[in-house]
Amino acid sequence: MELKNLTIAVIGLGQIGASLAAGLKGKVNTIVGFDIDPLNEEFCMNAGIIDTSNTLEEICQMADVVAIATPVDQVMPIASRILSASGKPLAVFDVGSTKSIINIVLSTLPERSKFVSSHPMAGSAEQGAVNASASLFRNKLVYICDEHLCSKQAVELITGLWDLLGARVEFIDSNQHDKLMANVSHLPQLVSYALAIASVNRIGSLNQTMEAASSGFDSMTRLAKSSASMWLPIVKQNKENILSAIVEFQKQLNRIELAIRQNDDQTLQWLIVQANGIRKAFENQQNQNILNHGKRKVKN
The missing domain is CATH 3.40.50.720 (NAD(P)-binding Rossmann-like Domain)
Structure with missing residues (x-):
């Protein structure tokens, strides 16, 4: 048809x-x-x-x-x-x-x-x-x-x-899909929720936090506006993959915390450079997608 x-x-x-x-x-x-x-x-x-x-x-x-x-x-x-x-x-x-x-x-x-x-x-x-x-x-x-x-x-x-x-x-494969989504979609969503709460709790004042918040807070908590009605079912259906992703995230955050506590600038710099490279790879992929799109004819 x-x-x-x-x-x-x-x-x-x-x-x-x-x-x-x-x-x-x-x-x-x-x-x-x-x-x-x-x-x-x-x-x-x-x-x-x-x-x-x-x-x-x-x-x-x-x-x-x-x-x-x-x-x-x-x-x-x-x-x-x-x-x-x-x-x-x-x-x-x-x-x-x-x-x-x-x-x-x-x-x-x-x-x-x-x-x-x-x-x-x-x-x-x-x-x-x-x-x-x-x-x-x-x-x-x-x-x-x-x-x-x-x-x-x-x-x-x-x-x-x-x-x-x-x-x-x-x-x-659906199993591989769900594992990927736990890392690149579901974990960032939950981290955004946690960061929004932690930012206010640490200061103790919502008004003062919002007055000081700027582009960094905006970028990192943009996802926090997403509703519970949408995300609770996702978390329930992909529970085990999400828990594994949280464990890995906590591991990396602990490495950063330890490097700061021990004044280990070399390790902290290495972690930052590694993250820089991952972000750059993402940007390169997005740019390549745009170039590829320009080369293909989209049906009208």
Whole structure:
């Protein structure tokens, strides 16, 4: 089936779901949406991000492809309902940052092969449809996990949609994905929470801390605005990997503390230089991604 003829249903019209809809608008036939928050639905309708909204059951019956863009604890029950019935849709995909437990739970469902477990490395601490962007996924990496469990048709449809959005797809094992996310996504989020609390507790005054806080505090605590409703399910589903990441982080922080206590400038400098190199490698990778994006033609 040609992508331009698809009807896409987006369940969950927060920043990610609304950005999916906005990015695909005009590139597929119809976008239908559903969100438990009527304000998100209303915004998306008024902004022209979706063509129509309806009940969860009805949009799934209408759609050729269903995108589940909810918090991760809602992915399994929604996907289970869809994959327990035959017929439409042709493919279902999620955008969550935990994969292993979801793939295990869905493994026995009759239509499991329609489900493509995907995760775009995009988004921000800002929430809601009002923060959506049609270009959010442009030049971003999207992981598709355990593609061997999916039908060829489902994988082709979902990779085709990500290509329309300007993203680049890589295939990965779900266990490796969750280990990676614990280190590069989930740990930074939890550190941001901890740093925000520690900064105020150490001074003892919220007002004084906020008056003194500047760019460093801003950069390091930006993620702390993300809601508990989004992050508690992620922590629960990726608990063991996150705990291992915390142990490694504490180990490195202890090395820094020990070097400071012992006036060990050589070790402290070595740790800083090592961190400088890692940050530089990240910046180089981001720049390379931009260059690569400029060389590829994004489908309209």
